[in-house]
Amino acid sequence: MTLTPLQLLKKAAELGRIPHALLFYGQNNEEKMAVALEFVKIVNGVKALNKANPDLVLIEPDQEKEIEISKIRELQSKLSLKSYSSPFKAVIINQAHYLNQEAQSAFLKLLEEPKGETIFILITEYPEQLLPTILSRTERLRFYSGQRHNLSKEEAENISKIAGSDLNKRFQYVKSLADDSQNLKKVLEKWLNYYREAILTNPNQPKILKLLKTLQNIHHLISTTNVSPRLALEILMLEI
Numbered sequence: 624m625t626l627t628p629l630q631l632l633k634k635a636a637e638l639g640r641i642p643h644a645l646l647f648y649g650q651n652n653e654e655k656m657a658v659a660l661e662f663v664k665i666v667n668g669v670k671a672l673n674k675a676n677p678d679l680v681l682i683e684p685d686q687e688k689e690i691e692i693s694k695i696r697e698l699q700s701k702l703s704l705k706s707y708s709s710p711f712k713a714v715i716i717n718q719a720h721y722l723n724q725e726a727q728s729a730f731l732k733l734l735e736e737p738k739g740e741t742i743f744i745l746i747t748e749y750p751e752q753l754l755p756t757i758l759s760r761t762e763r764l765r766f767y768s769g770q771r772h773n774l775s776k777e778e779a780e781n782i783s784k785i786a787g788s789d790l791n792k793r794f795q796y797v798k799s800l801a802d803d804s805q806n807l808k809k810v811l812e813k814w815l816n817y818y819r820e821a822i823l824t825n826p827n828q829p830k831i832l833k834l835l836k837t838l839q840n841i842h843h844l845i846s847t848t849n850v851s852p853r854l855a856l857e858i859l860m861l862e863i
Contacts, residue, residue: 667710
């Protein structure tokens with residue numbers, strides 16, 4: 624039986640193997656936040672979730688959908704102080720993909736040179752938008768919305784085969800896919816999953832990062848606009 628993310632974290636705490644930095648990724652944002660708070664409670668006790676507790680820091684995007692470097696500098700100042708009453712200082716960054724480039728660079732320094740006993744939890748739907756060096760310094764837990772949909776070996780091999788084929792075959796694939804609008808979104812989600820796993824396994828892949836952003840944009844456009852699916856997918860195939 625596969626353990627849930629929370630069960631895995633409880634087991635790690637029981638064994639005294641508490642990760643320094645965690646990345647919670649996947650589509651179910653409410654569940655990710657709930658698990659983050661529960662894990663903080665497990666390692667720091669019930670009082671750890673008190674809003675007045677200085678040992679818990681929650682960082683979220685501002686109204687402009689951005690997390691600026693000023694928030695990371697403020698965090699750095701807080702982490703320079705000793706824990707008030709908890710074994711660990713806990714930092715939760717919600718929607719971490721909104722960290723701008725300056726903020727990500729500053730946060731990376733905190734990961735590389737942590738002060739005291741600190742646990743960092745990053746929550747995101749788009750891990751590929753974080754610096755590869757941040758990804759490489761985190762323990763990653765994936766959250767699934769509803770039923771768990773792992774790519775089968777056959778599906779992964781099929782995606783790899785299409786990506787490695789010549790342009791003519793890729794365009795033939797696009798034609799058959801664009802004509803099946805009901806299946807299109809599911810297929811795009813599988814491609815996103817395939818390349819997200821690839822980038823998380825080896826973050827230093829600029830081509831795949833670029834491809835993921837194109838996939839995200841196409842998935843969003845097809846879901847929310849009347850863009851031509853065939854044209855959008857042909858653009859994708861030119862980048863593979």
